[in-house]
Amino acid sequence: NAGVTQTPKFRVLKTGQSMTLLCAQDMNHEYMYWYRQDPGMGLRLIHYSVGEGTTAKGEVPDGYNVSRLKKQNFLLGLESAAPSQTSVYFCASSVAGGEAYEQYFGPGTRLTVT
């Protein structure tokens, strides 16, 4: 039982390049989230999904796209990376969306855009 895993752990991109971050969970959770963490800030929600085939925008969605084709996977795409997207990206999942449900976090992906 690996929990929530993220691929890759580190990545350096040049401005304008594209990439996809993969999040996978093996807990059969319905809800999945992508957050970003910038220095001196807490985590902020980029996009989220309440089930397979669904996605929705969070607080800071610009410049990102997501897909949830399989229940266990949630992909975050950067079509044209910008230096402002340099950040640590966390994926999380939970059984449901109720306020009592714990969110389980992946280890994070550190992305640098030069």
Added chain:
Amino acid sequence: AQKITQTQPGMFVQEKEAVTLDCTYDTSDPSYGLFWYKQPSSGEMIFLIYQGSYDQQNATEGRYSLNFQKARKSANLVISASQLGDSAMYFCAMRGGSQGNLIFGKGTKLSVKP
């Protein structure tokens, strides 16, 4: 809109002493959950403790307890008998609403001195 405020950017505590990390929140939802996460220098997000808005008693988990004062909208984390391994960033977060995502504060960096 929901908001979490952590007013202590950094805190120092002597090993074996207790420390309180402050957290205040703002929400119009009648039902919500409050969480504390620990983020060590390695970067992962570690769940510590949860308090539901309707819980009558303060939550406790080992050396962690949550001082929940609903009328004052505060949810302070108390760590008893601090250990060197407690040195980390601590984030207060709230969950509520239809999205089910967590709203994070900016965090408090705790340093435990030997």
